[in-house]
Amino acid sequence: MRDTGDMILADALTNPTGSNTAAASRLGGAGAPSRAASTGLHAGLDLGSTAIKMLVIDDDGTEIAGAQVPTPWRVGEGGTTDIAAADLLRAVRTLIDLVDAELAPRTSEPLTSFAVAGMGETGILIDANGAAAGPGFAWFDPRGLEQIAAFPAEVREEFAGRTGLPLGAQVSVAKLAWLRDQGTDLAGLRWLDLPEFVVAALGGDVALELSLASRTGLIDQDSGAAWPAMLDALGVDDALLPPLRGGGLGWGTASDAFGPRVAGAALTVAGHDHLVAAQANGTMDADSYHVSLGTAEVLLRVLDAPLGFAARQRLADALINEVRHVVPGKHVLVAGVKTGLLLRRALHAAGISDRAGRDALDAAVMALPFEGELPAGAIEVTGARNDDGVLRLTLHTEASPAEIFGAVLRHSNDEVAALIAAMDREVAPATRSTLTGGWAGMASVRRARAEVLPDASLSTREQDVAFGAADMARRLVSASVPS
Numbered sequence: 177m178r179d180t181g182d183m184i185l186a187d188a189l190t191n192p193t194g195s196n197t198a199a200a201s202r203l204g205g206a207g208a209p210s211r212a213a214s215t216g217l218h219a220g221l222d223l224g225s226t227a228i229k230m231l232v233i234d235d236d237g238t239e240i241a242g243a244q245v246p247t248p249w250r251v252g253e254g255g256t257t258d259i260a261a262a263d264l265l266r267a268v269r270t271l272i273d274l275v276d277a278e279l280a281p282r283t284s285e286p287l288t289s290f291a292v293a294g295m296g297e298t299g300i301l302i303d304a305n306g307a308a309a310g311p312g313f314a315w316f317d318p319r320g321l322e323q324i325a326a327f328p329a330e331v332r333e334e335f336a337g338r339t340g341l342p343l344g345a346q347v348s349v350a351k352l353a354w355l356r357d358q359g360t361d362l363a364g365l366r367w368l369d370l371p372e373f374v375v376a377a378l379g380g381d382v383a384l385e386l387s388l389a390s391r392t393g394l395i396d397q398d399s400g401a402a403w404p405a406m407l408d409a410l411g412v413d414d415a416l417l418p419p420l421r422g423g424g425l426g427w428g429t430a431s432d433a434f435g436p437r438v439a440g441a442a443l444t445v446a447g448h449d450h451l452v453a454a455q456a457n458g459t460m461d462a463d464s465y466h467v468s469l470g471t472a473e474v475l476l477r478v479l480d481a482p483l484g485f486a487a488r489q490r491l492a493d494a495l496i497n498e499v500r501h502v503v504p505g506k507h508v509l510v511a512g513v514k515t516g517l518l519l520r521r522a523l524h525a526a527g528i529s530d531r532a533g534r535d536a537l538d539a540a541v542m543a544l545p546f547e548g549e550l551p552a553g554a555i556e557v558t559g560a561r562n563d564d565g566v567l568r569l570t571l572h573t574e575a576s577p578a579e580i581f582g583a584v585l586r587h588s589n590d591e592v593a594a595l596i597a598a599m600d601r602e603v604a605p606a607t608r609s610t611l612t613g614g615w616a617g618m619a620s621v622r623r624a625r626a627e628v629l630p631d632a633s634l635s636t637r638e639q640d641v642a643f644g645a646a647d648m649a650r651r652l653v654s655a656s657v658p659s
Contacts, residue, residue, distance in 0.1 A: 225295055258314065259312045286438065289649035298312045317351070320349075340488045386447075387500050388447060394416070423444070515588040539619075540576070558587070
């Protein structure tokens with residue numbers, strides 16, 4: 177059965193009763209004024225780890241309609257998690273129909289433009305006809321560890337410096353190697369990340385977006401092209417990769433396959449979700465952190481230029497990525513912590529499964545001093561590192577759920593501080609931070625991060641990724657909107 181613990185928080189943002197029925201729920205459109213939309217309708221789709229969200233804005237950037245549905249993962253033994261292409265496209269169609277129904281009383285006009293953003297690493301192989309040749313694997317799926325250990329020594333030694341990514345099961349090449357070893361013939365197939373796959377299914381071009389391609393392990397960050405040694409290790413050539421394209425550029429026009437509301441819309445791939453959210457928030461300055469607190473907590477730092485092979489190797493030792501931004505010419509540092517995963521499991525351990533219970537626990541944690549009231553070392557926590565995610569608690573005394581939750585937050589603070597220290601060794605320290613994501617809605621989480629992040633503030637927008645994608649769609653068709 178799918179682990180829906182993190183759906184509690186996503187659902188609670190739009191369903192104050194705390195009901196978690198796994199049914200579709202509304203997003204930003206729920207509070208939109210009841211009036212006709214202005215001329216253009218621009219949609220943003222966010223393919224998230226917990227839910228798939230869609231938001232429609234008008235030419236002025238006003239949120240008009242929105243909805244979300246659960247991401248239809250298939251969960252197996254040992255944490256294996258994948259998604260069938262048919263299930264993904266069925267969920268997207270359901271979402272489009274929900275938004276269409278919400279728009280119907282206001283306007284029958286079709287969408288002017290449509291952009292898709294989403295998680296990195298997860299992608300789907302397609303054949304010459306564009307049909308899926310296998311499932312997509314979640315970024316946290318453990319398959320592929322044996323395969324990457326068998327890569328040639330040169331590839332393993334140079335991987336981080338070339339690709340900007342630590343070598344692990346998370347990268348897409350691990351899943352490609354696993355599929356190859358399970359009997360999938362990679363020859364003649366092409367790779368698309370999930371957002372690119374959905375755009376192609378909508379009727380758009382078959383092409384890769386640079387920030388998403390940067391998450392695969394196939395791209396040399398200095399050249400921006402396929403890394404030949406990695407292709408050789410997989411036993412493929414560069415035909416595996418469709419043409420590379422910058423985020424927000426034209427991707428063709430939508431067909432009528434998903435209904436008349438979408439047909440004719442100008443299409444684009446917005447890019448990697450965290451980067452799209454940062455752009456939507458305006459956190460593009462080189463001295464800022466954009467911190468997204470979802471299932472994974474991600475610290476994002478914008479760079480004006482790549483740091484180079486040696487720096488990427490050092491950063492990878494701390495599990496920090498240096499890859500391409502959705503903004504042409506820009507690079508980013510991306511540092512991850514499994515904070516949301518651990519907090520979700522702490523909620524489950526406390527028997528909390530609704531918004532009311534979460535809020536009560538939040539208040540109880542805030543009633544304690546930040547360090548708690550137990551003796552030092554009374555609660556030991558591990559698991560927040562980005563290569564871990566297994567919550568391990570050692571209790572040396574009786575401890576309330578609030579004390580345990582606070583200890584998990586302090587442990588994740590330690591991991592965040594270690595990541596910041598590693599980044600500070602390569603670039604000048606950041607001076608401010610913007611927090612986004614469902615977990616940032618908890619006062620106890622914000623208090624914890626204020627201990628380690630510079631000048632932290634909370635984003636005022638609920639759906640940063642979907643809005644950022646919709647805004648990129650709007651910019652695609654509006655020459656009057658500054659880039």
